[in-house]
Amino acid sequence: MKRTRFLAISSAAVLAAALAGCGSSGGTGGTGGAGNGQSITLGTTDSVTAVDPAGSYDFGSWNIQYNIFQRLMQVAPGQSTPEPDAAKSCDYTDPKTVKCELRPGLTFSNGDPLTSADVKYSLERNIDINNPNGSAVLLGSITDSSDASHPKLAAGAIETPDKNTVIFHLNEPDQTFIEVLTTATTSIVDKKVYPADKLLPDAQAIGSGPFTLAQYKAGQQAVFAANPKYQGPDKAKVSHVFVQYFNDPAPLKQAISSNQIDIAWRTLSPTDLNDLQNNSKVSVIRGKGSEFRYWVWQLSTPVGKQLAVRQAVAQLIDRNAIAKNAYDGTVTPSYSIVPSFFDSSNDAFKTRYGAPSVSKAKAILQKAGVKTPINLKLGYTPSHYGPNAVDEANELKDELNKSGLFKATTASAEWTQYQTVYKQGAYDLYMLGWYPDYLDADDYLTPFLLKGGFYANNYDNPQVDQLLTKERASTNKTQRDKIIAQIQDITARDVPMIPSWTGQNVAVAGKNIQGVATTLDPSYIFRFWVISKK
Numbered sequence: 001m002k003r004t005r006f007l008a009i010s011s012a013a014v015l016a017a018a019l020a021g022c023g024s025s026g027g028t029g030g031t032g033g034a035g036n037g038q039s040i041t042l043g044t045t046d047s048v049t050a051v052d053p054a055g056s057y058d059f060g061s062w063n064i065q066y067n068i069f070q071r072l073m074q075v076a077p078g079q080s081t082p083e084p085d086a087a088k089s090c091d092y093t094d095p096k097t098v099k100c101e102l103r104p105g106l107t108f109s110n111g112d113p114l115t116s117a118d119v120k121y122s123l124e125r126n127i128d129i130n131n132p133n134g135s136a137v138l139l140g141s142i143t144d145s146s147d148a149s150h151p152k153l154a155a156g157a158i159e160t161p162d163k164n165t166v167i168f169h170l171n172e173p174d175q176t177f178i179e180v181l182t183t184a185t186t187s188i189v190d191k192k193v194y195p196a197d198k199l200l201p202d203a204q205a206i207g208s209g210p211f212t213l214a215q216y217k218a219g220q221q222a223v224f225a226a227n228p229k230y231q232g233p234d235k236a237k238v239s240h241v242f243v244q245y246f247n248d249p250a251p252l253k254q255a256i257s258s259n260q261i262d263i264a265w266r267t268l269s270p271t272d273l274n275d276l277q278n279n280s281k282v283s284v285i286r287g288k289g290s291e292f293r294y295w296v297w298q299l300s301t302p303v304g305k306q307l308a309v310r311q312a313v314a315q316l317i318d319r320n321a322i323a324k325n326a327y328d329g330t331v332t333p334s335y336s337i338v339p340s341f342f343d344s345s346n347d348a349f350k351t352r353y354g355a356p357s358v359s360k361a362k363a364i365l366q367k368a369g370v371k372t373p374i375n376l377k378l379g380y381t382p383s384h385y386g387p388n389a390v391d392e393a394n395e396l397k398d399e400l401n402k403s404g405l406f407k408a409t410t411a412s413a414e415w416t417q418y419q420t421v422y423k424q425g426a427y428d429l430y431m432l433g434w435y436p437d438y439l440d441a442d443d444y445l446t447p448f449l450l451k452g453g454f455y456a457n458n459y460d461n462p463q464v465d466q467l468l469t470k471e472r473a474s475t476n477k478t479q480r481d482k483i484i485a486q487i488q489d490i491t492a493r494d495v496p497m498i499p500s501w502t503g504q505n506v507a508v509a510g511k512n513i514q515g516v517a518t519t520l521d522p523s524y525i526f527r528f529w530v531i532s533k534k
Contacts, residue, residue: 035226035239038533040513042526043244043252043261045383047415048222049133051202051213052194053187054126057135057454058384058419059266059435059524062184067224067241067528069187069207070232072100072119072166073178077518077530080439082182085232086114086208087166090181095173095473100181102164108190109212109227116160121191124153129197133419135185137447137454138437141170141177173473179438210236210529219245224528237515237532249387256282256508262533263516265507265526267386270328273506282508287520289505290339292434292444293331293385295378295396295498296422299458303376303428308368310495313376313406313429315353315361318399323501326391331501336488337448339502341522342441343477344484348492349499358403365405376400376408379427384415389431392500423456429498435524441484442472448497449487459496 046060053065074085084090090100106114127136127143130151136143142157159167170177180186193206203216210230215223222243226236244261246252253272256264257279268276277284295317297304304310319333334340335347353360365372380393393410400406413421422430432455436443447454449464467487474480491497505520515530 035236036532038238039240039242040238040263040528040531040533041242041244041261042263042265043246043255044264044266045246045249045252045386046266047245047384048202048218049416049419050131050199051205051216052199053122053184053189054129054134054136054194055131055199056133057137057185058133058415059433063526064205064213064222064243065184065187065207066209066525067211068205068209068213068227069184069189070106070114070209071182071184071186071188072102073181074234075182075439075523075525077527078521080522082178082438083233085182086119086188090178092178095175095475096170098168098170098177098181100166100168102166103231104164106208106231107229108193108206108208109229110190110193110206111229112190112192112206113163114188114190114208115163116166117163118188118191119166120158120160121196122189122194123158123186125189125194125196126185127151127153129199131199132423135183135437135454137450138180138183138185140446140450141172141174141180142168143171172469175475176438176440176442176472179440179443183437185437208232210234211241214240219247221245234527234529236529238528241528241531248383256510259510262513263507263509263531268506268508269387270330273330273508274328276508282510285507285509285517285520287505287507287517288522289503289520290341290436290439290522290524291503291505292334292337292339293392293500293503294334294337294432294434295429295500296432296448296455296457297429297459297496297498298422298425298427299496300425301428303374304457306368306370307494308364308370309374309376310498311353312361312364312370313400314349314492314495314498315364316356316358316399316403316405317396317498317500318356319500321399322392322395326388326395327501327503331503334499334502337491337497337499338441338444338484338488342444344441344481346485346488348485348488352489352492356399358405361403361405372405373407374405376406377426377428378408378410379418379422379430380410380412381415381418381431382412384418385431385433393431431500432497436522439522442468445484445487446472449491457496459494461490461494464490464494 048060049056070086072087073082087100144154205213211224214225224241255261335350338345397408400408471483512534519527
């Protein structure tokens with residue numbers, strides 16, 4: 001679905017009118033003394049699938065959720081180890097049991113108390129709804145998946161002995177579960193407000209986080225107000241945050257370069273960023289990133305199901321050319337589905353395929369008896385991953401066609417439609433990006449490889465499934481790293497996906513904006529509560 005451009009707020013009168021109307025639709029509206037009376041405006045080309053935590057697994061949606069909901073645990077800026085949020089503690093009592101104690105006296109923004117019953121309800125609801133665009137897949141350690149079409153919370157998986165205690169009984173040892181509790185999929189919703197069997201309309205969102213969603217117009221604007229009832233560790237420094245959604249980077253660049261907005265974050269082109277570097281009105285701020293881009297095979301199509309075809313494309317892809325020609329050299333080629341900053345990463349695709357080679361790709365296809373040229377449909381989404389996605393798609397198409405082994409074509413769809421049709425087999429090979437749910441190598445493996453993963457590309461390797469179970473259970477780092485390396489090697493052989501590159505976390509901000517550098521870390525959580533104005 002194509003998003004409508006929202007024109008930047010440029011006058012104090014319009015801004016004041018918008019603030020006055022904040023309480024008109026959902027949320028709590030007024031700040032009740034929260035914040036300092038100032039407002040910040042952030043522009044982005046990200047899109048939002050659903051504000052309801054049970055209906056989304058995408059970047060734009062999750063960043064709304066991180067700011068309006070609490071989770072039991074969180075990741076503080078610049079850190080990777082989970083810290084308490086709604087909980088005052090969460091600890092393993094044994095490899096299959098996690099006990100969490102809530103902070104006493106928590107409330108939602110509407111005044112309802114937040115108790116252990118809300119925590120259980122939130123996770124069980126996410127599993128029960130099992131929305132195709134949702135993230136219930138992350139809750140596998142407490143899910144009964146005996147009926148794949150109707151998963152449910154495993155019997156006895158969540159115990160709530162009193163209003164402030166939650167005990168998780170995992171179906172298998174999982175050392176990543178506390179990290180899962182930091183993700184937006186475990187956002188705590190009000191059981192009195194959120195229906196058990198369907199999503200709540202976006203504008204009606206109620207949470208207990210640092211901000212409320214005071215107003216929301218899909219594809220145009222979200223208005224956040226500091227939550228006066230918030231009782232967690234992260235107090236808001238401003239009273240309101242406006243998020244404006246742009247349909248392409250050109251007006252986003254214009255808005256930040258002329259100070260019509262305070263921050264531009266996701267996504268400006270490398271050329272735009274280089275140009276803005278010379279603009280004295282703004283600062284280009286570059287943080288550590290874990291953005292990941294790859295090409296995913298749909299194994300249900302006649303082309304994608306052929307191993308030799310998948311391996312041939314892995315043999316032909318020129319990542320250096322993609323980085324140079326599509327991204328002006330601002331991204332780093334990736335040769336494994338686990339980013340290189342993890343100790344357990346290895347260059348499995350480079351080890352197996354070496355440099356791009358037409359002769360080697362041809363030999364792979366001839367050995368399998370595959371006739372060439374092969375018709376191949378490449379899919380991408382034109383705005384969700386930024387303006388250079390089309391350049392990457394065309395670069396890969398040209399590489400394949402120049403080999404003489406393929407007749408590749410490209411097709412695109414806006415994100416809302418794209419994330420549905422790629423699962424239905426609209427493309428043989430399609431572009432996807434990834435930002436971590438939590439900072440662990442497993443988060444680049446389990447979501448994609450376990451029985452086809454969230455992206456439903458029909459990949460299923462029982463050996464990989466068993467190895468994923470072993471690495472999540474292991475408390476020995478050396479042993480775990482070896483298992484993760486083995487998974488990467490198998491993935492390079494099976495090629496359910498092809499890694500392309502990793503990138504930085506970059507924002508552009510006005511000179512009077514503070515705190516942006518603090519939140520630009522590999523988690524890609526844009527924490528509104530750390531941002532302030534001089």
